[in-house]
Amino acid sequence: MAEKITEQLKILKRGTVEVFTEAELAEKLTEAQKVGRQLRIKLGLDPTSPDIHLGHTVVLRKMRQFQDLGHKAVLIIGDYTARVGDPSGQNSTRPILSPEQIKQNAETYFAQAGKILDTSSKKLEVCYNSEWLAELTLMEVIQLAAKKTIAQMIQRDSFKLRLEKGIDVYTHEFLYPLMQGYDSVAIKSDVELGGTDQTFNNLVGRDIQKAYGQPQQIVITMPILVGLDGTEKMSKSKGNYIGVTDEPNDMFGKVMSISDEMMENYFTLLTDLPAERIAELTDASKTHPKEAKVLLGKTIVAQFYDERAADAAAAHFDQVFAQKQLPDDIPEFELPAEPLSVKQLLLACKLVSTGGEAKRMCAQSAVAIDGKKITDPNVQITPKSGMTLQVGKRKFAKIKLSN
């Protein structure tokens, strides 16, 4: 804790995109250390979807570093915001959640975030922004809105972009940054963390705090983690994510599927390895890319499980994909010993979701039963105990007879 300020700054700056401003951060850290005060580090959460993925962990990991340096994480659950329905994204038909739903999501979120954060009450504080936002009168809202001009608002690129493209921007959307900014006032935040997509909102927080006569928070932005497809932001709705609750085998496999170019980014944002080591690992002349990726996969799995699970996942991967053998843990399905078509069989074992897909998979020689390729979806098969089915490279099922 008594580490030098320069040392602390180095840790805190790692992986960030921008710090507004570094000088202020150094100042706050120094002051905090001198009087023994915990800085209040704000992070706003959207409780609309409870499951968190590695994209969220980039910011959470930064939060953890602050905690480890003795500061307090203040998580704000945007329950009030969520109730209005956040229109800022592509997804305009987001369901409006009930208070119970939000509470439940928040709990799930904590359980998952707890894998990264220090959850002791000394280091973590949680609040719901309805606590103060629901109290505001219209007059107070108007006064809040009077702090920013329209010209300032449309600086935000998501607004600008949509206006240029002729996509709707609703009036109340302008209130979102203001509400979030007001959150900073309510909790007296010293530092706010967020992805670069939150830069505008978080900076508004500075202005609002100033307008309300408070010291301004420092804003630290973290990169948006690219998803598995290598181009888009990691997100649940795009399906290009690694969830923190993914099974070790899955987690490892997903890491293995990222492109070589993305490794450096993942190493930097998702592990604590020093920059020099990362440079070695991502230099193909020094480390074979595949080896580096295995290490990345193991490191990530170990973070959420443990070393043993990480090794097991790597071994499983090697067994199934490198040596193309059957995995050890194949889901079992109970079936009676009555003949049925391959199509029905695949459906029954949930290896395909429609009969058409079953036909296609057969036609494309992706289907094997006990290691033998099946190309006719109408062949009659009598289930036998221990019979194994495979569709594609990674979908397996084992049959168990029911009596």
Added chain:
RNA sequence: GGGUCGGUGCCCGAGAGGCUAAAGGGGAUGGGCUGUAAACCCAUUGGCGUAAGCCUACGUUGGUUCGAAUCCAACCCGGCCCA
């Protein structure tokens, strides 16, 4: 409020009465090559049916026609222009 243009499959986008389950991309999936990397090549991409075929689908609801994504009407939603 007026004018005008538009709403097509997961997404973008063509189609302007039958040849349309609907061109072409993108994405996704399967196969090949590999390191479940990239690049590249091939294939598939509404549901049911062994099949013939049937059903559902071009904003919504009605209508005209032997036949409509395509024509007409009303309505809903949006862009742009005018007030």
